[in-house]
Amino acid sequence: MPRLCVLVPCYNEEDMLPEFFETVMPVLEDATGGQWSILCVDDGSRDGTFAVITEWHRRDSRISGVRLSRNFGHQAALSTGLAYARGEYIGIMDCDLQDPAEVLVELYRACLDDELDVCYGIRGRRDAPWFLRAAYSAFYRIIQKAADHEWPRDAGDFCVLSARSQQALLALPEQSRMLRGLRSWVGFRQSGIAYNRPARLRGSSKYNLRKLTALALQGLISFSNIPLRLASLMGVAMGFFSILFCALVLINRLIPRFTLLGYWVGANPGTATLLVFLSFTLSVLFICLGIIGEYLVLLLQEIKKRPAAIVASVVGEMRPYDSAYALLDASSQPSLWSVTAR
Ligand code: UDP
Numbered sequence: 399m400p401r402l403c404v405l406v407p408c409y410n411e412e413d414m415l416p417e418f419f420e421t422v423m424p425v426l427e428d429a430t431g432g433q434w435s436i437l438c439v440d441d442g443s444r445d446g447t448f449a450v451i452t453e454w455h456r457r458d459s460r461i462s463g464v465r466l467s468r469n470f471g472h473q474a475a476l477s478t479g480l481a482y483a484r485g486e487y488i489g490i491m492d493c494d495l496q497d498p499a500e501v502l503v504e505l506y507r508a509c510l511d512d513e514l515d516v517c518y519g520i521r522g523r524r525d526a527p528w529f530l531r532a533a534y535s536a537f538y539r540i541i542q543k544a545a546d547h548e549w550p551r552d553a554g555d556f557c558v559l560s561a562r563s564q565q566a567l568l569a570l571p572e573q574s575r576m577l578r579g580l581r582s583w584v585g586f587r588q589s590g591i592a593y594n595r596p597a598r599l600r601g602s603s604k605y606n607l608r609k610l611t612a613l614a615l616q617g618l619i620s621f622s623n624i625p626l627r628l629a630s631l632m633g634v635a636m637g638f639f640s641i642l643f644c645a646l647v648l649i650n651r652l653i654p655r656f657t658l659l660g661y662w663v664g665a666n667p668g669t670a671t672l673l674v675f676l677s678f679t680l681s682v683l684f685i686c687l688g689i690i691g692e693y694l695v696l697l698l699q700e701i702k703k704r705p706a707a708i709v710a711s712v713v714g715e716m717r718p719y720d721s722a723y724a725l726l727d728a729s730s731q732p733s734l735w736s737v738t739a740r
């Protein structure tokens with residue numbers, strides 16, 4: 399088993415890959431004394447990406463590749479790669495060299511020296527257009543507040559993780575997988591190292607605004623119940639508002655001297671009834687939506703089938719009745735699970 403297996407998702411990267419291998423291989427050779435491997439996941443490329451991977455596999459068998467039947471997306475490619483990767487530690491990086499190989503080695507060394515299970519890169523300065531930088535920054539700030547668990551700020555998928563964290567990630571049965579969120583959810587000893595993210599070396603970003611928005615929404619929906627709870631909150635807020643409003647309308651109707659911004663509802667018969675009725679039914683409606691939302695929150699939680707917790711270590715001779723709570727054995731065979739399109 400190699401010391402470090404580097405997992406690289408590739409989508410239409412034939413121009414980029416040779417330079418990636420040439421840059422990363424000597425750095426890995428140095429850091430691991432030759433005990434490395436690179437696993438490329440070709441995410442249904444339309445160009446010669448897989449031919450390049452095959453060619454480099456012939457040159458050095460430590461390079462291997464998995465090809466998906468079509469473009470399933472970056473996150474699905476990462477999950478598939480995790481199911482194939484074998485190593486004491488697994489590194490995850492993009493093939494456009496936006497995640498520098500030297501920083502990967504730093505993450506790896508931090509895992510070894512500080513006995514970390516996960517060490518991720520924290521993006522400092524970014525070479526990206528200002529509106530993208532603003533959108534990324536807004537997303538991480540929102541998700542950090544909204545997520546049910548601690549979510550590190552400005553940390554992407556670039557990381558090194560232990561075989562035990564890999565097993566924990568593979569044991570999560572959910573299909574809609576955002577790695578950086580699941581990675582922090584899994585826990586164990588985690589830390590980050592800040593780095594500056596350079597611009598893409600060659601070619602253009604394989605993400606567009608639609609894919610980025612979908613990823614952000616997936617993150618929010620998978621890791622936060624706040625959007626669903628919004629209806630409850632609005633219902634309760636509107637309920638209070640409608641009680642206050644009804645009181646004002648009634649006072650106005652009975653005491654003409656007390657006007658609503660100069661208007662007296664008694665001037666038009668039926669207005670008071672209509673206003674009270676409307677504000678009351680609307681708040682009842684929102685409260686009902688909120689109740690449905692609460693049930694959906696519970697349903698969603700059950701559907702994801704995440705275990706309630708993950709065990710890190712045990713003292714004494716014990717075996718749980720439920721294997722979901724078993725101590726994860728890094729050397730065991732990973733469980734099989736399928737990947738669907740997102
Ligand atoms: N990628 C992928 N499938 C996709 C889109 C991207 O496997 O559908 C890969 C891509 O080849 C690269 C990594 O994911 O190695 C990050 O993509 P990109 O650099 O285009 O994203 P950005 O850095 O602009 O966010």
Ligand code: MG
Nearest residue numbers: 492494496598
């Ligand atoms: Mg990139």
